[in-house]
Amino acid sequence: YYCIGEISQKGDAWRRRRFHAHRREREREREMAELTVILYMLTISLFTATVSASPCPANGLPLVRNISELPQDNYGRPGLSHITIAGSLMHGLKEVEIWLQTFAPGTRTPIHRHSCEEVFVVLKGSGTLYLASNSHAKSPGKPEEFRIFSNSTFFVPVNDAHQLWNTNEEEDLQVLVIISRPPIKIFMYDDWLVPHTAAKLKFPYLWDEQCYQSTLKDEL
Amino acid sequence: YYCIGEISQKGDAWRRRRFHAHRREREREREMAELTVILYMLTISLFTATVSASPCPANGLPLVRNISELPQDNYGRPGLSHITIAGSLMHGLKEVEIWLQTFAPGTRTPIHRHSCEEVFVVLKGSGTLYLASNSHAKSPGKPEEFRIFSNSTFFVPVNDAHQLWNTNEEEDLQVLVIISRPPIKIFMYDDWLVPHTAAKLKFPYLWDEQCYQSTLKDEL
The missing domain is CATH 1.20.5 (Single alpha-helices involved in coiled-coils or other helix-helix interfaces)
Structure with missing residues (x-):
């Protein structure tokens, strides 16, 4: 029970x-x-x-930044040190971008052209600018040579094929580079006789690749 | 006969x-x-x-120029040394302009704003950036203070009123200044409480005056 x-x-x-x-x-x-x-x-x-x-903060960075604490890399170009001091993909600028670049003795840029304005200020060392001012011909052809030196400045005419070369065997070549309308779109030539139409577009350029990818991700 | x-x-x-x-x-x-x-x-x-x-050659200049041989003046601002390294009215650039400026101890820029981008690279000395980030308010109001120092970089947000001041009593302040869309159009404020709408336009700016006049003459 x-x-x-x-x-x-x-x-x-x-x-x-x-x-x-x-x-x-x-x-x-x-x-x-x-x-x-x-x-x-x-x-x-x-x-x-x-x-x-992240190397691509765009916002939230301190306003005044110590250049010696900024990301620095050779971005796959041995003997190069590149720092984007202020830029498009990295810092959200739209109209100008500034680089600090150091070339070890004997190193050089590829032969290339771009449609933006580009101004150089040589801070240290010396070298040679090779410049082919015939963007209307079939190919760049034999370039003119210009000696560049510490405390000199020059600008590259829009669309002219050019190459910067640290031809000083003793010393680093350090330049401040200012470009307009970033991020840069570079057309590269294997040599001076490659036709303009066969120059290879490299975009995003080496130091823009990482932040270009994260910008794309942000937009998705 | x-x-x-x-x-x-x-x-x-x-x-x-x-x-x-x-x-x-x-x-x-x-x-x-x-x-x-x-x-x-x-x-x-x-x-x-x-x-x-002429100080306004625009063309016919050597491609590589020695910065220490470029025209240098205070353009009516005591204690300032201004050099246009590469510019619009002086050298025919359309998208960027670069200045080298040295401020004697105690000297400063006017309080001003502009719609172009502006990047600073501090080469020597130290000082203070005063920045009022409220271009949407009635007037700039009390600015924030930022310490700037050798080997630092910063950029001024478009249209923000600002003032650069060599607050270091011992040393010159030397900066490289990069602006977009030259020649610069500057709106000046007598103090931080002047309404944005009452800021005074100064165009052409001091160092552009001479070449602006000769550009006008060329166009007549």
């Missing part, structure tokens, strides 16, 4: 079990919620950490 | 006179033509001389 008391005891025990089960469920739910919040915050802080460590 | 001979002699004399008159006319014409050519060539050579001696 079933004593009511027992039943009720049974019932009490059942209710107690249900109550404890409910409490455990609520606890689990609370734990899950807490875990979700923790995971969410972890994700956010990881994301924030990624953004502030 | 009239002898045919005489008539003919008369006629000959008349023809001879006519012939000599014609020859004199032709000589005068030739002389005038020669004089015109000489005057024309004189004008051209004078013009060429003027162009090469």
Whole structure:
């Protein structure tokens, strides 16, 4: 027989079990919620950490930046040191971009052209500018040679094929480069006789590749 | 009576006179033509001389130029040394312009704004950038202060009122300045509380005045 008391005891025990089960469920739910919040915050802080460590911050950088603390790399060109001091993909500029570049003795740019304006300020060393001022001919042809030196400045006429060469065997060549309408679109020539129409477009250029990719991702 | 001979002699004399008159006319014409050519060539050579001696040559300059040989002036701002390294009115650039500026201790720019991009590279010394990032308010208001130092870089957001001040009492402040869309159009404020709408346009700016005038003359 079933004593009511027992039943009720049974019932009490059942209710107690249900109550404890409910409490455990609520606890689990609370734990899950807490875990979700923790995971969410972890994700956010990881994301924030990624953004502030990213070489392509565009926003959120300090206004005044120490040039010696900026990202510096050879971007696959041995003997080159390139720093984008202020730029399009890296810092959100639209009209100008400034690079600090150092060429080890004997190193050079590819022969190339671009439709933007480009001004050089030579900070250290010396070298040679090769310039073919015949963008209307079939190919660049034999370039003119110009000696460049510390504290000199020059600009490359729009669309003229050119090459900068550290022809000084003793010393690094350091230049500040200013271009308009960034990011730069470069057409490269294997030699001076390659027809203008056969020059190879390299876009994004080496130092723009990483931030160009993350800009694309941001837009998706 | 009239002898045919005489008539003919008369006629000959008349023809001879006519012939000599014609020859004199032709000589005068030739002389005038020669004089015109000489005057024309004189004008051209004078013009060429003027162009090469002018501070606004735009063309005909050597490609590689020694910065220490470029025109340098304070353009009416005591304690300033300004050199246009490569520019619009002086060198025919259309998209970028580069200045080398040195501020004696205690000297500063006016409070001003412009719609072009502007990047600074601090080459020597230190100082303070005052920046009011509220171009949408009624007036600039109290600016933020940023310490700038040798080997630092910063850019001024488009249309933000700002002022650069050599607050270092010991040392010159030397900066390289890059602007887009030259020649620069500057709006100046007597103080930070002047409404944006009351800022005074100064165009052409001090160092552009001379070459702006000669550009206008060339266009007439």
